[in-house]
Amino acid sequence: MRFTSEQRLDDGVLEREFTLGEIPGILWTPASAPAPLILLGHPPLGLRKMYPRLVARAQQSAAEGFATATIELPGSGDRPRWPAAEQAHADLRRAMEAGEPVSDEIVDALILPLVDKAVPEWQTALDSLLSLPEIGGPVGYSGGVISIGIRLAVVEPRVSAAVLFAGSFVPRAMFEEAGQVTIPLHVLLQWDDEGNDRQAALDLFDAFSSKEKSLHAHLGGHTGVPQFAGDAATQFFTRHLK
Amino acid sequence: MRFTSEQRLDDGVLEREFTLGEIPGILWTPASAPAPLILLGHPPLGLRKMYPRLVARAQQSAAEGFATATIELPGSGDRPRWPAAEQAHADLRRAMEAGEPVSDEIVDALILPLVDKAVPEWQTALDSLLSLPEIGGPVGYSGGVISIGIRLAVVEPRVSAAVLFAGSFVPRAMFEEAGQVTIPLHVLLQWDDEGNDRQAALDLFDAFSSKEKSLHAHLGGHTGVPQFAGDAATQFFTRHLK
Numbered sequence: 276m277r278f279t280s281e282q283r284l285d286d287g288v289l290e291r292e293f294t295l296g297e298i299p300g301i302l303w304t305p306a307s308a309p310a311p312l313i314l315l316g317h318p319p320l321g322l323r324k325m326y327p328r329l330v331a332r333a334q335q336s337a338a339e340g341f342a343t344a345t346i347e348l349p350g351s352g353d354r355p356r357w358p359a360a361e362q363a364h365a366d367l368r369r370a371m372e373a374g375e376p377v378s379d380e381i382v383d384a385l386i387l388p389l390v391d392k393a394v395p396e397w398q399t400a401l402d403s404l405l406s407l408p409e410i411g412g413p414v415g416y417s418g419g420v421i422s423i424g425i426r427l428a429v430v431e432p433r434v435s436a437a438v439l440f441a442g443s444f445v446p447r448a449m450f451e452e453a454g455q456v457t458i459p460l461h462v463l464l465q466w467d468d469e470g471n472d473r474q475a476a477l478d479l480f481d482a483f484s485s486k487e488k489s490l491h492a493h494l495g496g497h498t499g500v501p502q503f504a505g506d507a508a509t510q511f512f513t514r515h516l517k
Numbered sequence: 518m519r520f521t522s523e524q525r526l527d528d529g530v531l532e533r534e535f536t537l538g539e540i541p542g543i544l545w546t547p548a549s550a551p552a553p554l555i556l557l558g559h560p561p562l563g564l565r566k567m568y569p570r571l572v573a574r575a576q577q578s579a580a581e582g583f584a585t586a587t588i589e590l591p592g593s594g595d596r597p598r599w600p601a602a603e604q605a606h607a608d609l610r611r612a613m614e615a616g617e618p619v620s621d622e623i624v625d626a627l628i629l630p631l632v633d634k635a636v637p638e639w640q641t642a643l644d645s646l647l648s649l650p651e652i653g654g655p656v657g658y659s660g661g662v663i664s665i666g667i668r669l670a671v672v673e674p675r676v677s678a679a680v681l682f683a684g685s686f687v688p689r690a691m692f693e694e695a696g697q698v699t700i701p702l703h704v705l706l707q708w709d710d711e712g713n714d715r716q717a718a719l720d721l722f723d724a725f726s727s728k729e730k731s732l733h734a735h736l737g738g739h740t741g742v743p744q745f746a747g748d749a750a751t752q753f754f755t756r757h758l759k
Contacts (some may be wrong), residue, residue: 466723478720481708485736487743490708492722492732494592501729503756507749514745 276403285344288337290330295400299353300346302404303333306312309411309517310342312404314397314427314434316419317345318443319360319389321352332417332505339509341516342410346400348420349392359388371470386422390449394426401474403432413516417508421479428456436515437461438508441476442468442497454481460488461511463504468497518645530579532572537642541595542588544646549582551653553758554646556639556669557587558661558678560685561602561631563594574659574747581751583758584652588642590662591634601630613712624686628664632691636668639714643675655758659750660705665690665723670698678757679703680750683718684710684739695724702730703753705746710739 276287280292289304299322304310313336317325322345333343350357362385370377398418404410416424417438424439429452437456440466460483464476480490489511521733522534531546547553555578559567564587575585592599593623605626612619646652658666659680664680671694679698683706702725706718722732730754735743 468732480734488736489743489746490710490732490734492734493729494728501731503752504731506752510745510748 276400282305284330284334286334286337286350288334290333295346295396295403297354298346298396298400300344300400301329301333302344302407303330303337304342304343304409305337305340307340308342308409310340310409310505311412311414311512312410313341313343313415313417313512313516314345314401315345315417316424316440317348319348319351320421322347323352335505335509336512339513341415341509341512342399344404346396349389349396349444363388377444379447383446383448386420386444386446390419390422390426392432393420397427398492401431405433415512415516417512421445425449425452425456428458428460434458436512438463438511440500441479442471444470445475445479449477450482453479454484457485458485459511459515460485461508462488462490463500463508464490464492465497465499466492466494469500470497518642526572526576528576528579530576532575537588537638537645539596540588540638542586542642543575544584545572545579545583546584546588546650546651547579550584550651552582552584552651553654553656553754554652555583555585555657555659555754555758557585557644557659558666558682559587559590561590561593562591562659577747577751578754581755583606583657583751583754586642586646588638591631591638594608594696599665601626604632619686621689625688625690626669628645628688629690630684632664632668633670635662635665636672639665640673641668643673647675657754657758659754663687667691667694670700670702676700678754680753682742683721684713686712687717687721692721692724693720696726698725699727701753701757702727703750704730704732705742705750706732706734707739707741708734708736709741712739 276295278293280293282290287306291302293300299342336343350360366381413435414433415436416427416434418440421439424437427434428437438461462480518537520533520535524532529548529616532546535542578585592602655677656675657678658669659677662680663681671680678701680703704722
């Protein structure tokens with residue numbers, strides 16, 4: 276892990292860009308250290324595009340004493356192109372523009388390779404992040420591609436609580452994996468998410484084996500998550516990571 | 518409205534019992550006045566039996582600067598017996614003990630007369646409560662029989678936000694009434710509520726016309742609402758009543 280830039284934000288949060296081999300990432304740390312860490316998930320649209328929303332979540336988390344970090348997903352942003360993923364995205368776009376149902380094959384091709392490739396990268400990032408003196412204590416995962424959050428919750432024992440956003444396609448195989456999740460979960464659902472199957476999201480919530488799980492559904496579309504939903508997610512992490 | 522007793526609780530909250538004609542009730546006020554008011558709904562089990570849970574909600578609300586009040590439901594506690602309601606309860610018990618589905622007729626007989634009788638009483642209580650100098654500002658309704666909350670939200674313009682507990686039988690007629698509700702709503706659902714139809718609760722949430730509505734579902738049975746769910750409900754009222 277190599278830090279490539281550093282700036283102090285208005286509220287005193289330290290923002291540092293880093294690379295982890297070929298993978299770019301960003302770490303935000305509050306003044307209080309050592310701080311528990313939240314991994315910030317995001318959709319595969321590139322860190323640059325996602326930056327405004329990520330930094331807002333980072334600052335909100337820092338205000339409650341959390342460090343946050345994120346890394347670029349495979350095939351996104353400045354990382355090497357990934358033809359198979361681009362093909363899956365093109366197939367998805369074509370189906371949606373044609374008004375056709377999105378087939379299991381398309382969802383599998385879109386999500387499963389991404390999960391298989393991304394999750395070990397997040398674990399490697401975690402190795403490096405937890406070796407920093409300013410990071411300490413338990414780790415949470417928040418948002419982004421829900422299947423990545425599910426897989427991390429299953430395979431990574433250092434992740435001890437997760438906020439999941441039920442706002443992306445979920446391969447059928449992940450429903451079975453969801454049954455292996457036992458850490459505390461806080462699941463967000465946008466009730467009128469355009470591209471999301473509400474019933475599938477409810478079934479997925481039902482499938483988790485966690486003894487503490489809450490579903491917070493809010494009126495509105497995919498990007499309409501209200502500000503107070505973020506506050507509730509932070510409170511969830513405060514209960515479980517402090 | 519006539520106060521019949523008064524005591525100061527450990528945390529400084531003033532608890533006063535009152536009667537409103539034949540109807541007993543309790544008012545809790547915080548040190549800061551005038552305070553916005555939350556009406557505390559409850560199931561028809563009698564105020565005496567519900568007191569421990571009600572006073573806990575009252576003290577949690579007072580800590581955030583809210584006054585709270587509740588009145589006995591018709592046919593409950595020390596109020597005159599109500600043979601029709603007792604018959605409906607006996608029919609419900611018989612159906613459940615026999616493992617039969619609870620028919621629409623039983624639900625209607627159980628809930629509709631209760632709503633018709635209780636809601637005007639809560640409105641009368643509101644008249645008296647809002648005339649007190651220590652009560653001021655907007656009014657919220659919280660918990661109890663969800664159909665009473667729905668009717669109050671429709672007919673009582675002074676109620677400007679509601680926390681509803683999707684944990685009791687809902688007559689079909691109330692789904693239509695739910696479509697007339699437009700105030701901000703915070704709906705609680707216990708995911709494994711024994712006596713409650715989860716899909717009906719989700720359909721009811723869908724039916725509300727409110728522009729701001731959130732569903733908070735938590736793992737567990739009817740009485741297993743976690744402590745942090747109460748905190749979130751109080752934060753909802755803080756956003757809307759202050």
